[in-house]
Each structure stands twice: as structure tokens, then as C-alpha cells.
Ligand SMILES: Nc1ncnc2c1ncn2[C@@H]1O[C@H](COP(=O)(O)OP(=O)(O)OP(=O)(O)O)[C@@H](O)[C@H]1O
């Protein structure tokens with residue numbers, strides 16, 4: 001089992017920073033998700049760890065050994081590429097076995113691993129096809145299989161499930177997690193899907209504009225987001241973040257920290273923490289969305305949208321007024337200018 | 344119905360100019376050569392008449408024809424693999440991220456831009472006895488003097504080398520274009536799996552280049568049978584027909600000896616050989632090289 005340490009790594013492309021001063025460690029046997037919006041530097045970080053690109057500054061250490069200058073093959077890793085990188089002239093089976101053949105793994109062993117991977121990923125009927133004869137999701141599973149048969153102690157995955165349908169994605173998520181735990185792999189898993197990150201990972205590293213916004217366990221990320229950005233990125237629907245001035249005069253909603261004045265603060269409340277209470281803040285309903293188990297009520301507070309989630313169906317329409325309340329512990333306070341958490 | 348007809352007429356009208364040129368300068372001469380090969384060459388007192396396969400019988404008994412055929416096959420076997428191999432090597436090399444690769448690409452491509460006559464003149468200087476470049480080098484090394492183009496043993500090899508030098512750069516361009524079409528992530532995936540440069544070439548690049556290789560091969564075969572300029576400039580088929588290639592012999596028979604009917608028969612044989620080669624390559628090889 002191998003740990004990974006990324007120490008103060010930066011990567012610039014022609015003077016533009018793709019990754020800036022990023023540091024984190026991945027404990028041996030952990031699955032860490034790199035989460036963030038498109039273009040925030042997730043793939044770049046992964047490619048630096050894999051050795052496909054060289055960092056402009058910083059060190060990368062795998063299993064206690066510095067690998068910053070080593071070629072990819074000497075780092076002992078497997079990787080799933082965002083673009084799959086399947087060999088178009090080879091069959092599915094040959095694609096999966098490519099690396100094992102290069103490394104001269106004995107035939108019986110190879111065939112065993114191929115059969116296992118093909119079964120796990122539902123590729124058995126497709127083994128003789130060429131990549132061009134597969135659907136996008138099938139190609140993605142071949143790429144996944146190629147990384148899994150390597151049974152490397154470190155596995156890097158760049159959005160390996162982005163092309164699968166919801167049902168298959170759910171299955172694959174469990175499958176990858178189970179496999180990772182059974183084999184004790186150390187895995188870095190890139191995704192822009194927060195559900196994937198929250199459900200699979202031991203830790204989630206949230207990135208934004210080439211920097212790490214927050215590095216925390218899924219529960220921490222949800223319960224104590226370190227910034228308004230992190231607060232909005234995690235959870236569906238996202239957390240409401242409104243100017244604190246909207247709460248002026250409501251003592252039940254104001255913490256001691258707000259004594260200095262509300263002008264420089266914003267307050268965040270998750271839709272699921274909001275309840276309807278006659279003593280709460282009045283707000284006019286803009287729209288109501290019925291989801292079956294519950295209803296999302298969109299209102300406006302302090303001039304910005306504010307969503308509340310209530311169980312079941314409510315018998316109210318747009319234009320009517322409701323009263324919103326939450327317990328003080330459910331409010332998150334952020335500095336309005338820097339967006340950082342203050343309490 | 345009417346619009347479909349007018350569309351068809353429209354299409355044919357668009358094809359007409361090119362078609363007229365092709366018919367006038369390619370199809371008709373080919374057919375005319377075939378017809379003429381069954382007649383005798385017209386002489387001032389003896390007009391042309393039908394002679395059946397007499398020209399072909401003459402060919403079978405003609406030692407210079409056989410010599411030219413053998414020369415041509417050896418020329419082809421020399422140029423084709425060497426030019427293609429070299430082109431592939433150069434393309435793979437200048438495709439990698441090396442310093443000065445634009446310069447290297449240009450340098451390799453230069454021979455292609457030069458007219459064959461100019462190329463032949465350059466190499467004529469290299470091969471010149473006594474004061475040619477090659478002679479000066481061998482002399483400096485203390486090796487005996489040798490007349491490369493003037494001796495039967497080395498003349499064919501010498502002109503073969505010129506053709507290789509001329510063609511490799513041209514074929515390299517096709518390989519280079521094909522290599523740039525291969526996604527760089529394939530190289531990254533192979534590198535991650537621990538594949539060496541050679542393994543990557545053998546297992547990935549070379550198979551993916553097969554369609555290009557087929558195309559280049561067909562061109563190389565055709566070129567090997569229609570190169571004639573540098574022979575005319577450098578050796579005029581000599582010494583003692585040692586560098587006489589088929590097309591050069593056709594030229595000699597037709598325009599030096601003015602035996603046009605015999606030249607037509609030789610042309611037909613050359614055309615048939617090229618057609619068979621093209622059919623084999625397209626019909627048989629093509630089915631084996633395409634992976635999509
Ligand atoms: N080869 C390159 N040359 C120049 N800029 C690059 C290169 N590769 C990436 N970038 C830039 O670096 C930034 C980070 O890119 P990266 O591919 O890491 O994003 P990402 O987080 O993986 O996004 P996505 O979710 O869309 O895949 C982007 O702004 C991108 O434009």
C-alpha cells in the first residue's frame with residue numbers, strides 16, 4: 001500500500017497557472033476525490049502525479065520515494081484517462097491486456113485477470129470488438145478495466161464514469177469502491193460530480209481556479225464548508241447564501257459574531273435545514289417544485305434566491321407568502337468579501 | 344423526375360472538362376498504344392499494317408528488354424523498401440518533440456521539391472570520377488578510386504540510391520501527417536503501462552500507419568516503374584545497358600530508334616504490370632490493413 005504526497009506543486013502553461021501551490025497527502029489505501037468545476041485543474045493535478053506532465057515547482061512523493069523526475073512507468077501507477085486513450089486497432093481484450101503483455105505477466109495470470117475484469121464491468125460479450133464498435137459508456141468501461149487489471153497499488157481515475165447512465169454509474173461506483181478496498185489500492189478519483197465524491201471518497205479535495213478550496217472528509221465538507229464556494233458546491237439543491245442584512249432584527253437568527261455589524265457578512269442555510277414557522281422571516285414564493293418525497297420552494301430573501309425543502313406536498317402557489325426559520329446551529333457565517341467561513 | 348434528370352446532366356457537364364482532358368491525354372493514348380502494338384512501324388515506303396503478336400514475339404527474343412526488366416525489378420526492390428523504411432524512420436523521429444524539428448522536417452522534405460533533373464545533376468557531381476565528392480572522401484581515406492556510374496557493378500546501385508534520396512522525404516510527409524492524427528494520449532497510456540519506445544512503435548504506431556503504408560507502397564511501386572529522368576541525365580542506360588529501366592528502354596526504342604510500334608508493345612507490357620501491381624495492392628492488401 002502506497003501513500004501519495006503532493007508538496008507545493010504548481011504548473012503553469014505559458015505563464016498561465018493551471019495548478020498553483022497545491023499540497024495534500026493521500027493515506028495509503030484511501031480513496032480521495034478531486035472535486036471541482038470544469039477547468040479548475042483536476043486533470044492537470046492528476047497528470048502531474050502520473051508524470052505525464054512535469055510540475056513547474058514542487059515535489060511529488062509516492063510511497064515515501066520522491067518521483068518528481070521519474071518517467072510514468074517507474075511510478076507504479078495505473079490510470080484511467082478522461083479521453084479513454086484506447087488503442088483503436090486492438091480488440092477490447094487486447095486493449096485490456098496491453099500493459100500486462102508489456103510487463104510479461106504469464107499467460108494464465110493474464111487470462112484470469114481479464115476474465116475477472118470483464119465480468120465485473122460487464123464486458124464479456126464485447127471482448128472481440130474494436131473500440132470504434134462500442135458506445136461511449138462501453139469504451140469508458142474498457143478504459144476502467146485496463147486500469148483495474150494492472151492491480152497497481154496506486155490508481156488514478158479521471159472522470160471514469162462521466163459517460164454512463166445513472167443506473168450503471170451507481171453500480172460502478174459501488175464496484176470501484178469495493179475493489180479499491182479489497183485490493184487496498186490508493187486511489188485519486190477526479191470528478192465534477194459532487195454526489196460521486198461524497199459517496200465514494202474517504203476525503204474530498206475541492207479545487208477552484210487551480211487552488212485547493214477545502215480538503216476534508218465528506219461529512220466535514222457538508223457540515224462545515226470552509227467558504228461560500230464550498231458551501232454552494234456541495235449538496236443538492238445548493239446551500240442558500242444570502243447577505244446577512246436580510247436577517248436584521250431577527251434575534252433568533254443572529255449569533256454573537258454578528259454583533260460587529262451585518263453589512264460585511266453573509267449567511268448560508270441549507271434548504272433541508274429550513275422549516276416553515278409562523279415566527280420566521282416572511283418571504284414570497286417565486287416557484288414551487290414538487291419532487292415526490294418533498295417539495296422545493298423557491299423564494300427571495302435579501303434580493304437573492306432562497307430555496308427551502310419541505311416534506312411532502314404543500315398546498316401553496318407562487319405569490320403567496322410563507323415564513324422561513326432555522327435553528328441557529330444550522331446557519332453558516334461567511335465574510336462577504338473573502339467568502340471565507342468565520343464561525 | 345425532370346429535376347433528377349437535369350441534376351444528372353448538370354453533374355456530367357461539370358465532369359466534362361476534366362474528363363475531356365483525361366480521355367485526350369490518358370485513355371485514348373493507352374488504347375491507341377494497344378492498337379498500335381499489333382501493327383508494324385510505318386516506314387517511308389512501307390505503310391503500317393497488322394502484324395498480330397509479332398512485336399511481342401520480338402520482345403521475348405530481345406535481350407535488352409529482359410535486361411531492362413531485370414534491372415527495373417532490382418531497382419524497385421532497392422528503392423521501395425529503403426525509401427519507405429527511411430521515410431518512416433524520419434517521420435517518427437521528427438514527430439517527437441525534439442529541438443529543431445521544424446528545421447529537420449524541412450531539410451528532409453527539400454529533395455522532394457527539387458526537380459529530378461537538378462537532383463540528378465547534384466548526384467552526378469557526387470559520383471564524378473577523380474574530383475567528385477565521393478572520390479574526394481574515399482581518396483582522403485586512402486581507398487582506391489572507383490568510377491561509380493561508369494562500371495557495370497555499381498551503376499544500378501548508384502542510380503537506385505539517388506531515387507531513394509529523392510523519394511524518402513516525399514513519403515515522410517504522408518507518414519508525418521498520419522502520425523499527427525494519432526492521439527498523443529495513446530503514447531501516454533502506453534508509457535504508463537511501461538511500454539518502451541520500440542514497443543509503442545511496433546504495437547501501436549506501426550499498425551495504425553498501415554493504411555498510409557499501403558498508399559505509400561502503391562506510389563513507390565508506380566514510381567519505381569516510371570522514373571526515367573535521372574537515368575537520362577546520369578547514365579543514358581549505360582554502361583552496357585546496366586542501368587536501362589523499362590521506361591527508359593521504351594523511350595530509347597520510340598525516340599532514338601523510331602520503332603514506334605515496338606515501343607507501343609513495350610508500353611502495353613509496362614501498363615499491364617503496373618495494373619496488376621495496383622490490383623494486388625488495393626484488392627488484397629487493403630482488406631488486411633484497415634482496422635476500422
Ligand atoms: N496543455 C495545456 N496547455 C495550456 N493550457 C492547458 C493545458 N492543459 C490544461 N490547460 C489549462 O489548465 C486549466 C486546468 O485544466 P484541467 O484539464 O486540469 O481542468 P479540469 O479540472 O480537469 O477540467 P474538466 O473538468 O473540464 O476536465 C484549464 O484552464 C486549461 O485550459
Ligand SMILES: [Mg+2]
Nearest residue numbers: 042043044082
Ligand atoms: Mg479534466
